Amino acid sequence: MAPGTRRTITGFSNPTVKALRSLRDKKHRKREGRFLTEGLRLLTDARECGRLPETLVMATGREPHPLLDALEADVLSAGGEVIETGSEILAKITGKDNPQAVAGVFAEFDTSLDALDRSVSPIWLVAQALRDPGNLGTMLRTGDAVGAGGLILIDDCADPFSVEAVRASMGAVFTQAIAQARWDDFIAWLRRGKGQLVAASLRDAVPYRGAPYAAPCFILVGNESRGLPEEYEAACDLRVTMPMRGRADSLNAAVASAVLAYEVLACLERYPG
Incomplete structure (x- = not known):
C-alpha cells in the first residue's frame, strides 16, 4: 500500500x-x-x-x-x-x-439488509420513519449500551451519517451495524430467518414487564409524532404496552426503545434460550 x-x-x-x-x-x-x-x-x-x-x-x-x-x-x-x-x-x-x-x-458503510448477521446479537433496534437525527443517534448509542447488533431504519428516516446523528451517537455509529430498507423488504428479510418483531402498542398488547421476549428480538419504534402505521403493528409478533402514570400519553421514540431494550435484555438474561 x-x-x-x-x-x-x-x-x-x-x-x-x-x-x-x-x-x-x-x-x-x-x-x-x-x-x-x-x-x-x-x-x-x-x-x-x-x-x-x-x-x-x-x-x-x-x-x-x-x-x-x-x-x-x-x-x-x-x-x-x-x-x-x-x-x-x-x-x-x-x-x-x-x-x-x-x-x-x-x-459510508454498506447499509443493505444482506450485510447484517442476525446471529451476532439477541437484540436489534428498528426505527420506522424516524425524522430526528438526535433520536437516531441516541438509538445507536442505546444499541451500543445493550449490546444490540445494530439499527435498522425503515422507510424514510433521518440520515444516519449526518453530522448531527453521528455526534448524538457518541461513537456508536462505528460500533453498530446500520441498515436501511423499505418496510416490505424488511419484513421479507426478517421472515427468512429467526426473529421476533416487538413493538410498543395499545392494540392487543401485554404489559412490557415480563412479556415473552425471544431472541433475536427486533424492537420496533415508529415516527416521533405519528407512531407506527396500524398495518406495521399488526405484522408484529408481540405488542407490549408501557404504563403512563402522568399526563403524557407516550414516550419519546428513542426513550421508548431504550426502556424496551433493557427489559428485553433483562428477560433474555433471566431466561436464555
Missing part, C-alpha cells in the same frame, strides 16, 4: 475546503458516499473499531495529544490523506463556530 500524503491548506476558496464542507449536506453525502465526523473522541472510537478516515483534517496550532498522534500515523500508514489548516477554515468545514481540533472523512 502506498504511503499517505500530507498537505496544508490556507485558503477558504480551496476546492478541497468546498468539497469537505459540502458533506454537511445529505445530497452531497449520498453522491460522494462519504460523511464527516468531528472530534478526537469520535475519531478514536472509529479507530478502535477498525475504521480509519480517508481524510484527516487537523487545525494548525492544536494542542499535542498522543491519541491524535496515533490516529495521524495510522491514517498515513493506511494510505490516507492528512490536511492541516487554520481553525477558521476548519470552522467553515464543520459549520461550528468553535470546532474541535480534528475532523475526519469516512466512506
Whole structure:
C-alpha cells in the first residue's frame, strides 16, 4: 500500500475546503458516499473499531495529544490523506463556530439488509420513519449500551451519517451495524430467518414487564409524532404496552426503545434460550 500524503491548506476558496464542507449536506453525502465526523473522541472510537478516515483534517496550532498522534500515523500508514489548516477554515468545514481540533472523512458503510448477521446479537433496534437525527443517534448509542447488533431504519428516516446523528451517537455509529430498507423488504428479510418483531402498542398488547421476549428480538419504534402505521403493528409478533402514570400519553421514540431494550435484555438474561 502506498504511503499517505500530507498537505496544508490556507485558503477558504480551496476546492478541497468546498468539497469537505459540502458533506454537511445529505445530497452531497449520498453522491460522494462519504460523511464527516468531528472530534478526537469520535475519531478514536472509529479507530478502535477498525475504521480509519480517508481524510484527516487537523487545525494548525492544536494542542499535542498522543491519541491524535496515533490516529495521524495510522491514517498515513493506511494510505490516507492528512490536511492541516487554520481553525477558521476548519470552522467553515464543520459549520461550528468553535470546532474541535480534528475532523475526519469516512466512506459510508454498506447499509443493505444482506450485510447484517442476525446471529451476532439477541437484540436489534428498528426505527420506522424516524425524522430526528438526535433520536437516531441516541438509538445507536442505546444499541451500543445493550449490546444490540445494530439499527435498522425503515422507510424514510433521518440520515444516519449526518453530522448531527453521528455526534448524538457518541461513537456508536462505528460500533453498530446500520441498515436501511423499505418496510416490505424488511419484513421479507426478517421472515427468512429467526426473529421476533416487538413493538410498543395499545392494540392487543401485554404489559412490557415480563412479556415473552425471544431472541433475536427486533424492537420496533415508529415516527416521533405519528407512531407506527396500524398495518406495521399488526405484522408484529408481540405488542407490549408501557404504563403512563402522568399526563403524557407516550414516550419519546428513542426513550421508548431504550426502556424496551433493557427489559428485553433483562428477560433474555433471566431466561436464555
